[in-house]
Amino acid sequence: MKRTNALLAVAVAAVLIGAGIWVMLPGKGEDLPPNDDDGPDVPDVPGNLTDPIAKVPHAVEIDEKDVKLRLQLDYPGKGTGTEYAWNEAYEFVLSTSGSGWDGRAVIKVFAERAESIGAKCLIMTYGDGIRATWDDHVVHGAIHLSADAVVWISNGTDDRTDRFSVLFNRTGTFGLTFQAFDADTGDPLSAPVSTGQMVVPEAGSMDIRALSGVEEVIENDTFYVVIINATNGWNVRHSMDAAYLVLSSDKGEALVDVDRTTFTAQLLEPGQSTQFLAYFPMEDIGGDLELIYAEPGQPPVTVSLE
Numbered sequence: 001m002k003r004t005n006a007l008l009a010v011a012v013a014a015v016l017i018g019a020g021i022w023v024m025l026p027g028k029g030e031d032l033p034p035n036d037d038d039g040p041d042v043p044d045v046p047g048n049l050t051d052p053i054a055k056v057p058h059a060v061e062i063d064e065k066d067v068k069l070r071l072q073l074d075y076p077g078k079g080t081g082t083e084y085a086w087n088e089a090y091e092f093v094l095s096t097s098g099s100g101w102d103g104r105a106v107i108k109v110f111a112e113r114a115e116s117i118g119a120k121c122l123i124m125t126y127g128d129g130i131r132a133t134w135d136d137h138v139v140h141g142a143i144h145l146s147a148d149a150v151v152w153i154s155n156g157t158d159d160r161t162d163r164f165s166v167l168f169n170r171t172g173t174f175g176l177t178f179q180a181f182d183a184d185t186g187d188p189l190s191a192p193v194s195t196g197q198m199v200v201p202e203a204g205s206m207d208i209r210a211l212s213g214v215e216e217v218i219e220n221d222t223f224y225v226v227i228i229n230a231t232n233g234w235n236v237r238h239s240m241d242a243a244y245l246v247l248s249s250d251k252g253e254a255l256v257d258v259d260r261t262t263f264t265a266q267l268l269e270p271g272q273s274t275q276f277l278a279y280f281p282m283e284d285i286g287g288d289l290e291l292i293y294a295e296p297g298q299p300p301v302t303v304s305l306e
Contacts, residue, residue, distance in 0.1 A: 078196075093162075119134040168198075168200045232269065239265050
């Protein structure tokens with residue numbers, strides 16, 4: 001008789017799943033199914049992914065007696081003061097454990113940046129390449145970001161590991177906080193766990209190339225004319241300034257002729273390029289030419305003229 005009832009339960013569950021209703025069979029806690037926009041409408045079943053998730057603008061303190069879940073966070077450079085690279089993905093591993101709580105849980109991630117933050121400053125993915133959607137909130141006069149990441153249903157026992165890929169899309173000083181909440185009420189289920197200050201420094205150099213260089217006589221004056229191509233190799237906006245170009249030889253040095261060189265300076269985005277003609281007066285300039293980009297505060301860059 002028990003076997004017949006069990007088979008009947010499985011059959012009913014199969015019919016309900018086919019009808020678009022997600023049935024939670026007894027288990028250790030299940031991740032919610034992804035929402036299929038092309039499938040049938042899913043009714044408002046408690047615990048379904050389509051149910052709204054309570055909004056929480058920032059991490060919340062919680063009394064130890066109210067803690068239901070415990071989080072542990074590991075990530076590269078944890079506790080070492082390591083500097084992080086721009087445009088490079090890092091793996092963050094979040095371990096969740098706990099018992100005695102039933103319901104729908106959500107891991108929320110909160111992000112801050114000392115220099116102010118926007119949704120494009122951090123790119124975070126988790127699961128099967130799901131990209132976090134950031135909401136911005138003003139907290140104590142500063143903008144914070146929050147995102148709902150992993151959502152699951154707990155049947156009283158939790159023991160899970162989730163991995164997050166974090167890419168810093170801006171430089172500056174960042175901080176991330178992870179915390180578990182009741183997805184329906186927004187009540188905290190765990191204490192928040194935070195990173196230390198993660199510093200992404202400005203770094204790079206201007207990539208300057210001379211595409212050609214020829215002597216040219218203009219109105220009885222001789223100039224060395226160079227086609228300059230410059231690409232911003234910095235991880236921040238950076239200016240290319242023709243005034244920092246120096247043409248040296250065995251007899252002396254020459255700066256660009258500002259009357260002939262219409263290009264002065266241009267602020268470039270990371271990876272952006274610009275191109276222009278630079279005119280150097282050849283008076284008192286001998287042979288063995290060398291072109292240098294001497295930006296103040298940066299090591300001089302030798303530009304090949306070959």
